[in-house]
Amino acid sequence: MIEALSTHHNRMLTGLFMAACCVSAIAAGVIGVDDNAPGILCAFIAATALVLAFVHPWRAPKRYGLLLLGALLCFVLSGVLHNVFHAVAGNMENARMLAKFLEGLGVATFLLAVLICPPAALVGLVGSLTMLARKHHPQKHARGTRL
Numbered sequence: 001m002i003e004a005l006s007t008h009h010n011r012m013l014t015g016l017f018m019a020a021c022c023v024s025a026i027a028a029g030v031i032g033v034d035d036n037a038p039g040i041l042c043a044f045i046a047a048t049a050l051v052l053a054f055v056h057p058w059r060a061p062k063r064y065g066l067l068l069l070g071a072l073l074c075f076v077l078s079g080v081l082h083n084v085f086h087a088v089a090g091n092m093e094n095a096r097m098l099a100k101f102l103e104g105l106g107v108a109t110f111l112l113a114v115l116i117c118p119p120a121a122l123v124g125l126v127g128s129l130t131m132l133a134r135k136h137h138p139q140k141h142a143r144g145t146r147l
Contacts, residue, residue, distance in 0.1 A: 017053035061131035068124030078113035
């Protein structure tokens with residue numbers, strides 16, 4: 001996060017990505033995401049913009065590769081935790097407050113697995129491939145050159 005706010009250019013891009021995230025999230029809420037493809041697309045655009053707000057200054061393919069790996073592992077772990085929280089909350093009859101808390105954790109892990117992990121994996125994949133291409137062909141991607 002420090003890199004995203006380190007220079008004026010990075011702060012501007014971070015602000016633009018955060019604004020795009022907010023606008024897309026509001027649009028998803030207005031359109032609705034319940035069996036509605038445009039609403040779901042807006043939600044994924046919002047999540048992608050949120051991820052990009054933090055990682056846009058990265059220039060190393062290894063960082064994006066780690067993001068991809070972390071997103072995939074987080075997807076699996078969040079899916080498992082969602083099922084565990086849901087099962088434990090369903091079996092608690094006497095402790096309703098704890099059951100509600102566990103249901104909330106289950107919903108949070110489900111949303112993490114469904115809304116944040118896929119866009120993070122996509123950004124990690126595209127970013128690592130792009131940075132690898134820049135590393136192998138630096139003259140084609142240098143700033144200020146004409147194509």
